[in-house]
Amino acid sequence: MAKPIYQEFTKGLWKEIPPFRLVLGLCPVLGVTTSVENGIGMGLATTFVLLCSNILVSLLRKVIPSKVRIACFIIIIATFVIVVEQVMKAFVYDLYNTLGVFIPLIVVNCVVLGRAEAFASKNGIFRSILDGLGIGIGFTLSLGALGLVREFLGKGTITVWGEPFFEGPIVNLVESMPSFVPFEFMVQAPGAFVALGLMLAVMNLIPSK
Amino acid sequence: MEYFEIIIAGIFVNNILLAQFLGNCPFLGTSKKMETAVGMSMAVVFVLVMAGVITWIIFHKILDPNKLVYLRTITFILVIASLVQFVEMFLKKSIPALYAGLGIFLPLITTNCAVMGACVINIDKELTFLQALVASFAYAVGFGLALILFAGVRERVLLARVPKPLQDxxxxxxxxxxxxxxxxAFQGMVQAVI
Incomplete structure (x- = not known):
C-alpha cells in the first residue's frame, strides 16, 4: 500500500496495459479491430462495465462471502453489460450491429473479471475507481492502436467516429493516392492474429519501466 | 444435406477460434502441451453442445414469450456457470475416469467466450432447435480441431530458436x-445458414 495513489491510474496506461502487458481479453481485441472506430467503441463499452463493476465489487467486498465471490462478480458484471447493450441499441445502433456478439461477451472478458478478482475485491473504492479507469482507458487505447494499424494498412483509411462528428474517414489513401492498393490481409481474420503478434513483439522491445 | 452444410461451415468456414475470434484465452493458455489441449477440447465439446441446447430452449420457451429478451446475457451466463458446476459434480460422482481427465478444465469453461458466443450466435441467426444442436456440435469440434492443431505446432516451436522479442x-x-x-482457404465453400 506504499504506492502513491496516482499510480493505480497510470499503471493501466503503460505498465499493465491490458492486451499487451497482461495478455487477457483477446477475443474482442482480435474480433472488432478492423477499424479505429470499432476498436474505440468496444474499448469504451468495456471501460464503462469495468469501472461500474469495480465500484460495486469494491463496495460489496466485505459483504460477499469468499466461496461464491466469482458467481457474484459475474452477476454484477452481467448487469452492467445489459445496461451497455440497451444503451448502445438505443443510441448507436450501427455500432451495436457491427460489434454484434462481442457486446454480450464483455461478460466473459477476462480483463473485467480479472480486475474484480485481483484488485477491486481487495482495495477501497477510490483506488478501484482509478484502477478501473486506468485499465479501461489503456484497453481502449490498445484497441484503437491495433484498429489504426489494421485499418490503415488493410483499407487505406482512418475513420474516427464517422457520422456524428466527421463526414466519412479523415484520411483516405485510396482516394488521395490512386496507385495505392490496400493490403487486405490485415482486415481479414488471419491478419488480426499476425498484427497483434507483431505489435506484442514491438511492445516487448520496449522495456516496461 | 442442410445439416451437413452446417457441420462443414461450423468446423471449417466459420471456425469459432480462427474466423470468429471466440475463445482465444484458452486457445493461448492451454495449447502449450498436447495433453492439456486434448483435455480442453473434450471438455468444450461436452459443455458447448449442452449449453447450446439448454440456452436455446430457455430463450425460445421462457424469455421470448414473456418479452424478457433483454435478460439474455445474464440468463445465459448463469445457465453456463451452473451447467459447468453440474457437469463437474455429475462426472465426479458417476464417471470418475472422465472427471480425472477433464477435471481442471471444466471450471475454466465458464469464462470461455466460445461457449457463450456460440449460444448467442445460435439465437442471433434464428436457428431452429435441430440446427442449433448441430451448429453447437460443429463449433465445438472446430474449436477442438484448431486447438489441437495449434498445440502440435506450438510444441515444435519450443525447440526452435525464436528471436527474443517474439518469444512466447x-x-x-x-x-x-x-x-x-x-x-x-475454406472461405466460400458452403453458403450455409451459420
Missing amino acids: TSIALVIAGVISLSFY
Whole structure:
C-alpha cells in the first residue's frame, strides 16, 4: 500500500496495459479491430462495465462471502453489460450491429473479471475507481492502436467516429493516392492474429519501466 | 444435406477460434502441451453442445414469450456457470475416469467466450432447435480441431530458436495467424445458414 495513489491510474496506461502487458481479453481485441472506430467503441463499452463493476465489487467486498465471490462478480458484471447493450441499441445502433456478439461477451472478458478478482475485491473504492479507469482507458487505447494499424494498412483509411462528428474517414489513401492498393490481409481474420503478434513483439522491445 | 452444410461451415468456414475470434484465452493458455489441449477440447465439446441446447430452449420457451429478451446475457451466463458446476459434480460422482481427465478444465469453461458466443450466435441467426444442436456440435469440434492443431505446432516451436522479442505469446499469435490463413482457404465453400 506504499504506492502513491496516482499510480493505480497510470499503471493501466503503460505498465499493465491490458492486451499487451497482461495478455487477457483477446477475443474482442482480435474480433472488432478492423477499424479505429470499432476498436474505440468496444474499448469504451468495456471501460464503462469495468469501472461500474469495480465500484460495486469494491463496495460489496466485505459483504460477499469468499466461496461464491466469482458467481457474484459475474452477476454484477452481467448487469452492467445489459445496461451497455440497451444503451448502445438505443443510441448507436450501427455500432451495436457491427460489434454484434462481442457486446454480450464483455461478460466473459477476462480483463473485467480479472480486475474484480485481483484488485477491486481487495482495495477501497477510490483506488478501484482509478484502477478501473486506468485499465479501461489503456484497453481502449490498445484497441484503437491495433484498429489504426489494421485499418490503415488493410483499407487505406482512418475513420474516427464517422457520422456524428466527421463526414466519412479523415484520411483516405485510396482516394488521395490512386496507385495505392490496400493490403487486405490485415482486415481479414488471419491478419488480426499476425498484427497483434507483431505489435506484442514491438511492445516487448520496449522495456516496461 | 442442410445439416451437413452446417457441420462443414461450423468446423471449417466459420471456425469459432480462427474466423470468429471466440475463445482465444484458452486457445493461448492451454495449447502449450498436447495433453492439456486434448483435455480442453473434450471438455468444450461436452459443455458447448449442452449449453447450446439448454440456452436455446430457455430463450425460445421462457424469455421470448414473456418479452424478457433483454435478460439474455445474464440468463445465459448463469445457465453456463451452473451447467459447468453440474457437469463437474455429475462426472465426479458417476464417471470418475472422465472427471480425472477433464477435471481442471471444466471450471475454466465458464469464462470461455466460445461457449457463450456460440449460444448467442445460435439465437442471433434464428436457428431452429435441430440446427442449433448441430451448429453447437460443429463449433465445438472446430474449436477442438484448431486447438489441437495449434498445440502440435506450438510444441515444435519450443525447440526452435525464436528471436527474443517474439518469444512466447507473440510467436504463438503469429502461428495462429498462419493456421487461420490455412482455414481461410475454406472461405466460400458452403453458403450455409451459420
